């Protein structure tokens with residue numbers, strides 16, 4: 001695949017999917033590290049492994065199942081990505097955001113993105129959920145923006161507005177669903193780094209100072225493309241570990257997956273509640 005997405009590539013992937021299901025998905029859901037259990041709750045019409053979809057990236061990280069589940073959840077037609085690809089796996093920005101473009105051409109209007117993230121805000125605890133109020137596109141500021149390259153005018157504008165990337169109404173619904181269910185919930189700013197190395201204590205100090213509450217290695221490229229395509233976005237971070245500026249906590253991938261066991265049912269509750277109220 002070329003460095004930039006083309007309509008030919010997007011349509012090839014979308015066509016392959018149109019042959020596999022007839023349902024018209026309205027809500028796209030992307031499940032992050034250790035969080036893929038939510039997809040098991042879908043009344044599935046089709047399950048398609050990523051390698052069977054032209055040009056789709058394969059999720060190579062443990063904790064990412066790597067298939068698309070299409071069906072109904074809480075009565076809503078959904079398209080769920082059980083696992084995602086990351087930039088640090090060696091994929092281009094175009095490859096990791098292709099699934100969002102495919103959702104867009106298949107008619108998805110609302111995107112729910114989840115991730116596992118390190119808590120930077122000192123009040124966050126592992127197992128908490130953060131509704132993303134806004135993000136800092138640190139990875140994109142330095143040039144890694146999935147919209148770099150020829151603009152696909154059919155999909156969105158050259159200079160898309162990012163002033164309200166995360167839908168205010170969806171955020172309010174997510175918070176109230178969480179509160180009613182007794183799930184510890186915060187709202188805050190997510191920051192995306194390229195990874196795969198975790199942060200140094202000095203990195204963590206810097207990220208706090210510039211206003212981030214949670215740090216991870218995904219989501220922002222996908223949300224940037226979703227905003228370009230004028231989708232409504234809800235972002236949910238599962239806080240899997242606490243990032244320490246004093247070097248006291250050592251983040252590990254195992255810890256991220258372990259926290260996923262607590263977080264997956266919490267995120268499922270929130271996602272179901274949001275879908276009920278759409």
Ligand code: HPA
Pocket residue numbers: 116117118119198199215216217240241242243251256
């Ligand atoms: N840092 C970056 N990404 C992460 C972390 C972290 O501490 N936890 C889960 N994803």
